Amino acid sequence: MSVLEIDSVTKRFGGLLAVNDVSFEVDRGEIVGLIGPNGSGKSTVFNCIMSIYDVTEGSITFDGTDITDHRTHEVVNSGVSRVSQESNPIESMPVGGNIQLFTLPNSIVSFGGGASDAEIYEYAARVDIEDKLEEMPDELPHADIRRLEIAKALATEPELLLLDEPFAGMNQAEITELAATFERFRENGMTIVIVDHNMGGLMELVDRAVVLNNGDKLMEGTPTQVTEDPRVQKAYLGTAEEA
Amino acid sequence: MSSATDRLSTVTGRLDQSLQPLADGFNRLFGDYVGELNGLQFVLVFGSLAAVLTAPFWGTFGLVRAMTVAAIWAIFAMSWDIQSGYTGYISFGHSVLSGAAAYTTAMLIHNVDPGLSMAVTIPVSILAALVVGLLIALPSLRLSGPYFSLITFVAVLIFYRLIPSFSAYTGGETGIQSVEVFTYDPIARYYYMIVPMLVVAVALTFIARSNIGLILVSIRENEAAVNAAGIDATKFKIFSFALSSIPMGIGGVLLVHFTGGVDPTTFIAVDRSIEMIAMAVLGGMSSILGPLGGAFFLIVLRDYILTDLANLSSPARWTIFWALVLAVLVFVRDGLFRKLWHGLERYGRGRT
């Protein structure tokens, strides 16, 4: 049963067609890759799901509910969380405070509430930064900042996790470890969509991949089908990718 | 030099330790609600509180009068802070809110019934401040960036010009001067202002230290992250403005019953809005108690030290007032009282 349905989504920025009539579905418990060269529209699809952008045409359904016109916080509260391509922690708050914000209730009369210290520790522990709760974001190495972004997303208790280039800037050991972490998320019942412009490492992790090129959906299929498809090879040819 | 500060912090550290049991008692009872104090901070807070509560018994007439005015402005500065200081959406028009409350009181008495009881005019006036606050906040806070500030700025200019246009009801440039004062006894009058101020200070400090305060600061630091956390940033921005409007209304009512009347210059002019900001900035934005300290500091300086003690002319007093604000902006950007607070934290820990 599909938990996320992207139905003929088009997004224009003025004259620029960033996403052109793209449709795909994600089943519960799947890990799906959303891949394509730089500028192919991957982050824009995520931004449309999160209602950061309004879609120009098309609709987005999550868990049977049309969330196309929901506002960002409503999308999050219905069970979708996204880790952006750019990290943007609040620099004046420690790691623990940054995670805590993501557990607070959306209520103007809720003076207390939110996660306990033990729960915040748990979210941090799921991505191995539980020893850094007191540290400020600018003291963290790049890989830990990325992990903090994932911990923040986890703290909203998502059913569907959207990861935008989670491996960017990490070394091979860090990538392997993080991929194993995502496997564990899936074993605990989470559905995941991972964006990457790099086809290489992702293919062992994903069940299926959807390929975008210049805003168009090129194809979708199993990792083997995708890597062997001549259209995909052509799209990646000449871009600086080592597919 | 460093050995001097070392020695100082040994002394203050020991002092802090001897005061710690007092602070611990406070922390056990209230720490969860308003934050924990060390010994020195405890003395600052409760020493100031004791000084404020007993001022009529040791202060001169001039000083107590200045502190009476300061109490009202402290309410304005704290109210501005919970909205502008915390969310970073800077309002240049907060005098519209206090003005709305003060004018409601005066216009009810002037136009409706001179015998109206304060039990009627006070709640209606505070409600008027809230309504005006929502009228400004609802359209403007849906927008991001500088539009909000510009709208508040224009709102105060419009309000200021509207008053003379309806002079039959508003009394025009000279205003309405037939409002009853609370009391002519300067000591009783002082407590009429100080008690509401303390209530506002405690209430806003509690809110600022709760989840709500954390969300408001997060809006200032990173509004996108707040939405991504599943929290409706727009709702909280509007809420903070409403939350600010209520004590602004209280302050406006206190001011009208202090002066015994309203006029556009004393109550509405954009200068008044900027003065509230100056007090909050001087004390330390987004700390509630900092703006309270800033208001007392600036008003006691302007209305007592520079007036009664130094006998300076009004232009000279205002020049010193603004020069001081400028100096704080340039050299102590976090504000004087925040600096003091963190200083006490450092020296309190001492070296063992």
Ligand SMILES: Nc1ncnc2c1ncn2[C@@H]1O[C@H](COP(=O)(O)OP(=O)(O)OP(=O)(O)O)[C@@H](O)[C@H]1O
């Ligand atoms: N806010 C915006 N305004 C105008 N154009 C935009 C905006 N956001 C994205 N675009 C354009 O839309 C196209 C798709 O961008 P998008 O960020 O979705 O690509 P991507 O696949 O995520 O690329 P990358 O791998 O570099 O992250 C690009 O041409 C980009 O310049």
Ligand SMILES: [Mg+2]
């Ligand atoms: Mg992208």
